[in-house]
Amino acid sequence: MSDTSVRPRALLPLPLALPAAAAAALLMYASYPGPAIWVLAFPAVALLLLALIGRRAGGALLVGLVYGILFFALLVSWTSRYLGPIPWAALSVVEGGLTAIALIPIALAYRWLPRAFPGRAGRLVVLPAVVAALWVGRELFIGNWPYGGFPWARLGMTQAESPLAPVSSWLGVSGLSFLMVLLVAMLIETTRLGVWRRPMRLVAPAAVVAVLLFTPLFPTAGAGSMRIAAVQGNGPTGYFDQREPYSVIDAQTAATEPLYGEDVDLLVWPEGSLDYDPFQDSATARRMTRVANNIGAPLLANAATGRDDLYFNTSMLWMPDGTAEQTHDKRHPVPFGEYVPDRAFYYAIVPDLIGLIGREYTPGVNPPIVDVDGVKVGLAICFDVIYDDLVHQSLTDGAQVLVFQTNNADFRGTDENLQQLAFARMRAIETGRSVVNISTVGTSQIIRPDGTTVTALDADEAGAMLEDVELRSGLTAGVVLSPWIQQLLLWGGMGALLIGWWRSRRA
Template identity: 55%
Template sequence: MPERPRPLLPWWAALPVAVGAAFVYDLGFPGASIWPLAFVGIALALLTLIGRSIGGALLMGYVFGAIFYLVDVSWTGRYLGPIPWLALSLFEAVFVAVGALAIALAYRWMPRAAPGRFGRLVALPALVAGLWVLRENVVGSVPYGGFPWARAALSQSESPFAQLVSWVGSSGLGFVMVFLVAAIIEWLRARSWNDWRGALPVAATLVVALLLPAWPTAPNGELRVASAQGNGPAGYFDEREPGEVFRSQLDASEPLFDAEDVDVLLWPEGSVDLDPLGDPSAAAALDRIAERVDAPFIMNAVSYRDEKFYNTSMLWRAGEGATALYDKRNPVPFGEYIPDRDFYMLFAPDLISLVQRGYSAGTNPPVFDLDGTLAGLAICFDVIYDNLIWEGARDGAEVYLLQTNNADFRGTDENLQQLAIARLRAIETGRSVVNLSTVGTSQVMDPAGRTIDGLKADVPGAMLTDVELRTGLTPAVFLGPWVPGAIGVLSFAGLIAAGIAARRRRS
């Protein structure tokens, strides 16, 4: 194996830099939302890996990953205490550590495999960026469907780089971010700042990334959306009487019943706390609401069908009942169901026992037909899964109606992070997005990701918003899994090829 170069930072300096990198990186994400700091955090993390040994790279990567996740998803311990928070964060850090090892090997092998200017300033940064994104996509896929929550692209929902997601999706935007950082590091390390050719990769990437407009989808009319945020006791541990969440939603909707030309009434996830498919009184109440608003009515409830429980959004029409169903495609492991329950009961029986009912994953299409207008759907954490959003657009969705229940995360950054994901989805698909929560913050975004209507957190309220409809597929949707797939395959193959070439050159 090729001799590794001397570490850029000694271990006693690299360790605190890895810790600081995690905090700085998190400041770029929703909450603080200082998006340039995401680039700084990536740079600091990469500096700790240059010249690192295998053990050193694993340590630096694990420290960086653990601190970042502990801070970024601290809301996971809001109600259930530190065990789920620590377990998730420390587990995800294992993937970050393995990714850090791959990046450290790229820094060791690529300069020997391709020692010229191109190898140093283009191939090496591209390989580092690809390996970073590959690690993100692995985290977003395994285990139990993965957790693609804290990808680099999420930090850029309000930055000038956000338009890139319409072309290459979140994976492509993450690749560009890390490539820029890694290319600047190599340009400085090569001490070639007096040679303008050394700055070309960075300059060309910046010009394209900042000047390339979002892909233009085609306007196709408007949809008048009435939506209500009840701010009821919708949390897992909230004390409430049966039907109290429903009543809070009904009260918040009162101003909408006098509105004219409403095309659809939207309620958030968990808005109906009885199953209208099995409870005639709940069905009758929904009929009355649909009659009053004189429009299709989309709500959400727990449904029981074929001896299974589902988190279900229903398209309800007066006198007809539920004419279409969408069951949440990606129920949350350890929150909405317990995978391998018997195994995990051995470690945390009290926590596992809290989740008595397990939701099954849905298989029905994530699109509702609203009298000729197709609306794409996602329920809460569904929005973080690329394939579901792409499927909705390919099925003809002209607008997205996203339902969520953030009541278990009041007072945390979770809702802001989810809103940022919804904003990126608007740009990525070129569609308007209505992101409606039980407790807020709820927002309506146009196809450019700009907020055009909203309700503050922890207050009941209603919105009546004319949202633009769009047709046509952006390159990100058209290419779909080919972008992350190509990045992953080429990066893995590139690392192996660099290792083989480096060994041969040394021999």
């Protein structure tokens, strides 16, 4: 056997591995907004991998639980803002537990692959590549299951304001996650084998560094501009906010009035910008028609709507003549926020909390796009921004600009709106499109295709943005290749792990 083979034993004893996992969770949290220290994602990955190296499944599960539960408890602490600790604890434990389970294959890769592929190439290239692929597989698993998944904590999303973000325009967010873990895993093996003293053995990690640092934005073509107004009304849109009839649309209208007389192609209001369903409430419909006429442009608004005994979270393009033939329903309603899966089961456990969720929103099936005088506007409502399938569909349907409508009122004073804004920024870079991210209470921004900010509104203040927003056409490689890259990494990683298991048993 080659001198590069190792016995499958843990690199760190468990009393050291568990604190390392906790430290990894703290650093990983700090790489996301609010702290948003993007470079900390790298030592976070390194500490977690070091804690997993050589562990059996049971030890890996314990390490993963420490990391996963602490990380999610910090990252989504905003879920406790209004509903208290039970939803926060439940989400942290469930997502942390799933994270722990999905980290076991990485630990097994560190046990099996060094024996299956004992040469230096196996240790310096094959093993890191499989570990990175399994990391992406873990993200895909958590992002799709259960109840549609919760892809809020993807590693690549930490890089929205870093020089590494343009990689997503070529490989998608998952491809960026892969390269980040690949680099860290390569450096770990380089250090373990001591080959860092031989510069030629550092070609592979150096190449990954070059790709991460020097990849330019994927080119897309300019297609003119569109004068878009986006209004943050700062009305009482929180679940427990005290409100009078029509107080939300009144707040939105008041913040819109300074724009009357301006040249506007499209007026955008956020998610939850209407108190009532305009297709059922004539007073709301009249108010919207009046605003659209005063602004001289279509109004893209949002409300809870009902059709055929079903409820939807709906964005509608309201025309100055009072018609609204183009609508989009939210594709991924939030479990335990907009609907309750397995309601009877959970009601038996926490009836007071489940009883607060009266409506059961239905997932939308209509395209996430509207046509405004020949300009295709891609849409995502609130948390839909984190789902690749919906955002990418709007691009393949021809979107030249993206509009993300959101209501962050239930999370005032937390990092939630900053995290969501970072995801919107990454979408701009990944897709090569301008993004109008408009919130009821902030933070709202108009973002260029390169991720830089055109203009912004502070949180908890009413205001309006009016800009000539750049339109672009053409699909980035990140949009086209991302689904294929994800499947390649998911099944390639699992396949390589199985091959490693089989070969290690014969070694």
